[in-house]
Amino acid sequence: MQKKRWYDYLWIWSSVYLILGFFNILFAWLGLICFILPLMISIVWGNKAYCNHYCGRGQLFELLGGRLGLSRNRKPPKFLSSPWFRYGFLTFFMTMFGLMLYNTWLVVSGAPLREVVTLLWVFKLPWNWTNTAAVAPGVAQFAFGFYSVMVTSTILGLITMVLFRPRSWCTYCPMGTMTQGICHLKHGKDD
Amino acid sequence: MAAKKIAIIGKQCVACGRCVRECPLGALSIYKGLRARVEAQRCVGCGKCEKVCPAAIIEIKERQVIPNAEKALV
Ligand code: SF4
Ligand code: SF4
Numbered sequence: 118m119q120k121k122r123w124y125d126y127l128w129i130w131s132s133v134y135l136i137l138g139f140f141n142i143l144f145a146w147l148g149l150i151c152f153i154l155p156l157m158i159s160i161v162w163g164n165k166a167y168c169n170h171y172c173g174r175g176q177l178f179e180l181l182g183g184r185l186g187l188s189r190n191r192k193p194p195k196f197l198s199s200p201w202f203r204y205g206f207l208t209f210f211m212t213m214f215g216l217m218l219y220n221t222w223l224v225v226s227g228a229p230l231r232e233v234v235t236l237l238w239v240f241k242l243p244w245n246w247t248n249t250a251a252v253a254p255g256v257a258q259f260a261f262g263f264y265s266v267m268v269t270s271t272i273l274g275l276i277t278m279v280l281f282r283p284r285s286w287c288t289y290c291p292m293g294t295m296t297q298g299i300c301h302l303k304h305g306k307d308d
Numbered sequence: 309m310a311a312k313k314i315a316i317i318g319k320q321c322v323a324c325g326r327c328v329r330e331c332p333l334g335a336l337s338i339y340k341g342l343r344a345r346v347e348a349q350r351c352v353g354c355g356k357c358e359k360v361c362p363a364a365i366i367e368i369k370e371r372q373v374i375p376n377a378e379k380a381l382v
């Protein structure tokens with residue numbers, strides 16, 4: 118085990134992010150950092166430093182499942198880390214992401230704001246206690262949509278954390294698949 | 309070469325880096341964001357990495373030794 122560094126505490130950021138959304142949905146916008154940063158790192162430097170060091174979510178699962186013992190610690194099924202499942206899930210995830218952007222665009226063009234957080238792409242939770250009047254409806258709609266994506270992926274990660282190993286989410290996490298895919302494109306078959 | 313065993317990384321490595329954090333000897337690294345790589349000279353085959361790999365693709369295997377040439381193949 119290595120000495121603790123500042124980035125070993127980024128799980129705090131991931132936890133705080135989820136909590137902030139309860140107080141004001143507009144904080145959801147901050148989650149874009151967790152989308153843009155890993156992609157930038159893999160595009161510019163051609164590595165997975167984000168997954169390897171800076172991902173608070175991976176650390177959070179490691180902490181809850183590992184140190185707090187909330188994981189059964191069983192070997193996950195092989196298909197979970199197979200390319201067809203990983204890329205299949207990435208495609209599904211990005212399609213749903215696109216749909217969320219489309220809904221945001223509808224609101225930008227005049228449709229009424231829908232103050233709901235959608236869990237697992239199906240369950241709609243009314244989330245109308247935060248005041249979003251200060252911003253344009255489209256800005257608020259994106260926050261609801263993005264927060265839904267973040268909470269949904271956290272729930273999936275928690276489920277596979279409990280069932281299998283703490284960081285089982287990392288085997289099919291769309292960000293992890295994308296950044297590894299980018300590294301493959303950058304380095305080719307080079308090994 | 310004292311260690312008889314070594315960690316072997318399977319094909320479905322997702323390059324998450326979990327094993328790297330676990331290895332007490334710094335024998336693992338992530339190669340160009342593609343996969344984990346074992347430094348044969350450092351690995352003692354303790355199996356710590358195997359237990360935490362979320363994809364369960366690490367195997368601890370006997371080292372193969374070239375007869376008459378005290379040199380590990382893997
Ligand atoms: S695979 Fe996803 S959750 Fe895991 S470390 Fe990478 S970005 Fe974080
Ligand atoms: S078997 Fe032990 S020494 Fe070898 S890479 Fe894994 S953790 Fe490190």
Ligand code: SF4
Nearest residue numbers: 321322324325327361
């Ligand atoms: S923990 Fe497993 S999947 Fe992650 S980098 Fe190491 S060998 Fe690859």
